[in-house]
Amino acid sequence: MMGFSGKQLVGVGVFLVAIFVGVPLLINVTGRWDFYFTLTSVALLSIASAGVWLTFYIGRINIGQGAFALIGAYVSAILVVKAGWSFWISLPAAGLFSGLVAVLIGLPILRLRGVYFAMITLVLTQVVTLTALALSITNGAKGISNIPLPSGVAIFGIPLVPDFGAMENTKLAFYLTACLLMVVTYAALYRLVNSRLGHLCRSMQQNEELASSIGVNIAYIRVVIFTISSFFGGIGGAMFGSIAQSVYPSTFVVADSVNFMLNCFLGGLGYVFGPMLGTLVLYFGWDLLFEIGKYQMLVYSLILIAVIRFLPNGLLSVRLGKEGKK
Amino acid sequence: MEQILANGVYLGSQYAMIALGLTLIFALMNVLNFAHGQMYVIGGFVTYTFYGQWGVPFVLALVMSCVTLAILGALIERYLFAPVIKGSAREESTMLLAAGIAFFLDALILIIFGEKQRGVPKIVNGVFNYDFRLIMPYDRILICVLAILSIVAFIGLMQYTKTGRALRALAQDRTAAQLMGVNVDRYSMIGFALGAMLAGLVGGLLVTITGVNLGMGGPTSIKAFMMVMIGGAGVISGAIWGGIILGFMEAIGLAVLSQYGDITYLLIFISLMIFLAVRPQGLMGKPWG
Numbered sequence: 001m002m003g004f005s006g007k008q009l010v011g012v013g014v015f016l017v018a019i020f021v022g023v024p025l026l027i028n029v030t031g032r033w034d035f036y037f038t039l040t041s042v043a044l045l046s047i048a049s050a051g052v053w054l055t056f057y058i059g060r061i062n063i064g065q066g067a068f069a070l071i072g073a074y075v076s077a078i079l080v081v082k083a084g085w086s087f088w089i090s091l092p093a094a095g096l097f098s099g100l101v102a103v104l105i106g107l108p109i110l111r112l113r114g115v116y117f118a119m120i121t122l123v124l125t126q127v128v129t130l131t132a133l134a135l136s137i138t139n140g141a142k143g144i145s146n147i148p149l150p151s152g153v154a155i156f157g158i159p160l161v162p163d164f165g166a167m168e169n170t171k172l173a174f175y176l177t178a179c180l181l182m183v184v185t186y187a188a189l190y191r192l193v194n195s196r197l198g199h200l201c202r203s204m205q206q207n208e209e210l211a212s213s214i215g216v217n218i219a220y221i222r223v224v225i226f227t228i229s230s231f232f233g234g235i236g237g238a239m240f241g242s243i244a245q246s247v248y249p250s251t252f253v254v255a256d257s258v259n260f261m262l263n264c265f266l267g268g269l270g271y272v273f274g275p276m277l278g279t280l281v282l283y284f285g286w287d288l289l290f291e292i293g294k295y296q297m298l299v300y301s302l303i304l305i306a307v308i309r310f311l312p313n314g315l316l317s318v319r320l321g322k323e324g325k326k
Numbered sequence: 327m328e329q330i331l332a333n334g335v336y337l338g339s340q341y342a343m344i345a346l347g348l349t350l351i352f353a354l355m356n357v358l359n360f361a362h363g364q365m366y367v368i369g370g371f372v373t374y375t376f377y378g379q380w381g382v383p384f385v386l387a388l389v390m391s392c393v394t395l396a397i398l399g400a401l402i403e404r405y406l407f408a409p410v411i412k413g414s415a416r417e418e419s420t421m422l423l424a425a426g427i428a429f430f431l432d433a434l435i436l437i438i439f440g441e442k443q444r445g446v447p448k449i450v451n452g453v454f455n456y457d458f459r460l461i462m463p464y465d466r467i468l469i470c471v472l473a474i475l476s477i478v479a480f481i482g483l484m485q486y487t488k489t490g491r492a493l494r495a496l497a498q499d500r501t502a503a504q505l506m507g508v509n510v511d512r513y514s515m516i517g518f519a520l521g522a523m524l525a526g527l528v529g530g531l532l533v534t535i536t537g538v539n540l541g542m543g544g545p546t547s548i549k550a551f552m553m554v555m556i557g558g559a560g561v562i563s564g565a566i567w568g569g570i571i572l573g574f575m576e577a578i579g580l581a582v583l584s585q586y587g588d589i590t591y592l593l594i595f596i597s598l599m600i601f602l603a604v605r606p607q608g609l610m611g612k613p614w615g
Contacts, residue, residue, distance in 0.1 A: 119551045119552075120598075127592065
């Protein structure tokens with residue numbers, strides 16, 4: 001499976017050049033510096049969406065990614081502000097903590113399927129928001145603000161990551177970091193989907209009992225997948241909190257969880273890069289519609305409804321239609 | 327104690343009605359209607375406009391709420407859900423559609439009715455007072471009775487009429503119902519309209535007590551999901567039980583736990599998760615819905 005065609009390699013190359021060189025150049029030329037924040041958000045949200053997509057891959061509708069993003073954001077913020085850790089260590093710690101929570105919660109709730117799983121994960125988002133409001137370590141409704149910018153990292157005196165606080169253009173730095181994280185996430189996702197585990201996931205997506213009957217350890221795989229998914233959510237959330245320099249219980253709410261799910265749907269569930277496209281279209285579309293003021297929500301939802309009405313299998317299914325059945 | 331029980335009955339009867347509409351739509355079409363809370367809010371605003379602003383009698387305003395929502399529900403089913411269900415490779419696509427409709431209705435409410443909290447004049451004045459142990463305003467009692475009557479009427483409709491029989495057949499097995507000569511498309515539309523109508527009716531009833539505002543939609547949907555999960559998705563009796571249980575839990579929680587701050591819902595959520603881990607299909611649901 002690892003043999004890439006020339007066309008694929010060129011495509012990936014063009015994409016990398018576009019996001020790491022093309023976009024900064026374009027923003028420099030047009031002077032729309034605000035796009036950096038938008039695109040950074042897109043990159044981070046698409047990391048979390050990648051997690052949701054992965055749970056779709058084992059046939060579960062996950063509307064709980066907001067919960068794990070919020071957990072990740074809080075863990076990172078608390079480690080940086082209260083324990084004085086470097087952000088770059090707190091980032092994986094946030095992901096791991098989200099993953100740990102996912103193991104504990106996933107063991108019971110992954111027995112649920114279909115709409116039941118969807119509803120319980122939706123409720124989970126609400127639970128985490130309420131927990132953040134009730135606990136003292138999260139500062140309740142006040143949240144954690146004034147999170148310092150990520151500090152530099154140096155090994156043996158060689159600077160690996162520059163100090164964000166001392167930089168004059170933090171927007172660009174955050175953009176590049178977020179894109180790098182996104183590329184790594186999707187590379188990992190692609191690798192995972194095309195591995196043995198990916199095949200097992202596909203068998204579970206189609207029929208769990210059948211998969212189980214031929215010796216797939218479905219209980220183990222679904223927890224592993226849910227944990228990876230939540231790890232992505234935690235990473236995305238932690239980075240988001242660091243950019244906003246603040247975390248509140250309302251940073252990720254039920255609507256965000258629903259949006260993560262919509263990103264996956266819109267991009268198409270059959271494609272690894274679907275969630276990335278879905279996030280880009282949804283978030284950018286929302287941002288562009290900002291100019292029409294109070295009709296923003298109306299137009300946005302109408303477009304959303306129209307897309308699903310006429311392309312019920314996602315945006316990338318247009319291409320599928322041309323090439324015939326996969 | 328009496329007060330807590332009375333509050334529980336009052337909350338439970340309303341919640342049961344909300345859950346009934348949601349579970350009906352789910353049973354018929356396998357659609358998780360994210361827009362249910364928004365439909366409830368629209369029902370409230372319609373009653374507010376007719377009764378609160380134009381001075382139409384309350385009962386007539388309620389009927390207008392029902393009619394508006396029934397038409398809205400029928401149109402949504404006919405032109406959005408039915409084609410998407412037919413054309414989509416995975417039936418979960420309807421969730422995206424439902425979420426889109428929820429956003430759309432939110433935007434519509436914002437533009438038509440604004441974002442302010444609205445209330446209407448009381449329909450009945452006075453407070454029922456039993457020895458200061460049980461205090462309940464008369465309008466709450468009236469609303470509670472109306473809600474219970476509506477639930478009874480709904481069950482009657484489902485059990486004893488031709489429409490109800492067709493709907494139950496449809497919920498049980500779509501293909502079999504079709505083979506027995508049930509007009510599936512038509513009854514799906516009727517069922518969806520009926521579910522939306524129930525949401526509108528509760529909205530109209532409750533606007534007299536809690537008022538109505540734009541932000542109520544989402545939380546109402548979440549509560550309705552919880553009730554449906556407690557009782558079991560797609561089962562009518564389950565929805566009623568779910569509503570009553572949630573109503574009582576809320577009433578008891580608010581009375582007993584008030585000194586610990588706002589943790590009632592946190593506890594309800596956690597106990598729900600534990601309950602579902604033990605019994606995933608809810609109280610009355612079929613396994614895997």
